[in-house]
Amino acid sequence: MSDDTATDNPGCISWYPTGLIDTLTLRGGRRVLVRPILPQDDRLLAAMVNRASPAVRRLRFPSMVPGAWQPATAEQFRQLSCVDHRRHVALVATTLEGGVEMLVGEARFQIEGSSDTAEFVLMVDEEWQRQGIAGALMRNLSKAACDVGVNWLRAEVMAVNEAMLGMMERYRFCCTADEVDPRIVHVETRSRALTARRAPTSPGFLEWMQRWLTTPQFVNRY
Ligand SMILES: CC(C)(COP(=O)(O)OP(=O)(O)OC[C@H]1O[C@@H](n2cnc3c(N)ncnc32)[C@H](O)[C@@H]1OP(=O)(O)O)[C@@H](O)C(=O)NCCC(=O)NCCS
Numbered sequence: 001m002s003d004d005t006a007t008d009n010p011g012c013i014s015w016y017p018t019g020l021i022d023t024l025t026l027r028g029g030r031r032v033l034v035r036p037i038l039p040q041d042d043r044l045l046a047a048m049v050n051r052a053s054p055a056v057r058r059l060r061f062p063s064m065v066p067g068a069w070q071p072a073t074a075e076q077f078r079q080l081s082c083v084d085h086r087r088h089v090a091l092v093a094t095t096l097e098g099g100v101e102m103l104v105g106e107a108r109f110q111i112e113g114s115s116d117t118a119e120f121v122l123m124v125d126e127e128w129q130r131q132g133i134a135g136a137l138m139r140n141l142s143k144a145a146c147d148v149g150v151n152w153l154r155a156e157v158m159a160v161n162e163a164m165l166g167m168m169e170r171y172r173f174c175c176t177a178d179e180v181d182p183r184i185v186h187v188e189t190r191s192r193a194l195t196a197r198r199a200p201t202s203p204g205f206l207e208w209m210q211r212w213l214t215t216p217q218f219v220n221r222y
Contacts, residue, residue: 013039017085017147020140026131030095032104034140037090042074042081044094044103048125049077059161060123080108087111089144093124093133104128107137109145109153117152118145134167142194154188 022034037045049057049072072080083090093105107122120141124133145153157164157175159182168175168187171194178184 013082013085015085017089017144019147020091020144022136022140024093024132024136026128026133028131030131032093032095032128032133032136034091034093034105034136036085036144037081037083037092037106037108039078039082041092041103042077044101045081045092045106046072046074046077048103048106049123051125052123053126056123056126059158059164060121062156062158083108085144086148089141089148091137091140091144093128093137095128105133105137107134107141109141109150111148111150116150117154118150120153120155129163135171138167138171139194142189142191145191146195150191152188153191153194154186157185157187159183159185 016038017036020034020036024032024034026032049060052060080090088108088110090106090108092103094101094103096102104125105123105128107120109118109120111118122134122137122141124137142153145151156178157168159165159177165175165185165187171189173187173189176186176188178186
């Protein structure tokens with residue numbers, strides 16, 4: 001997906017989809033807010049991207065020349081934060097750390113041309129991974145896609161990106177190796193398939209249930 005959003009609304013938002021605001025309790029009990037991005041999030045987005053490791057930045061911005069990451073300019077982050085919420089939808093996951101808001105995840109899609117298909121991309125802060133943030137962002141992103149008439153969500157994923165491909169498999173995306181470039185895997189799903197599906201039950205939850213069912217309180221009572 002192109003990160004060049006120069007055609008987006010340059011300074012203000014005319015529409016903010018409040019129906020996409022959600023709270024999420026993570027596996028460890030911490031809470032994050034998932035909400036559509038705001039123009040004033042540009043600095044928080046820059047902070048999240050710039051504190052990520054080079055490996056994660058390359059996966060999030062594959063068009064960057066490997067090893068040659070230059071921090072994106074303030075103008076680029078402004079463009080990424082100032083979206084129209086119709087053809088270009090971006091969601092962020094935020095948390096309050098010591099009373100200061102911090103961005104820990106980002107997901108977006110952009111419709112290309114007049115098709116009912118959009119390209120998506122997402123990223124979660126390394127310290128916050130494996131807690132369900134990407135799954136929650138993806139479910140809300142697919143809800144947004146359905147709301148604006150996008151039937152298909154697709155992305156190009158690097159074949160070495162085990163985390164992303166693991167997630168695509170978990171959410172039953174169709175994954176196809178590129179016919180020409182073996183470094184690329186095309187992933188695709190119907191938007192409504194994700195909104196219809198409940199969050200996959202994590203092995204951790206099943207283990208917790210098994211433990212709970214065998215506790216003396218439960219066994220003695222039933
Ligand atoms: C891919 C990415 C977004 C996943 O974020 P996340 O918040 O850790 O994902 P979740 O916690 O919601 O995990 C959802 C499922 O994805 C799969 N998954 C996530 N990380 C995984 C990993 N490192 N290895 C294998 N599977 C993984 C698992 O099935 C997981 O479910 P589980 O934890 O119940 O087993 C994150 O690793 C990331 O930001 N990577 C760098 C940027 C990137 O690659 N972006 C994609 C560009 S298209």
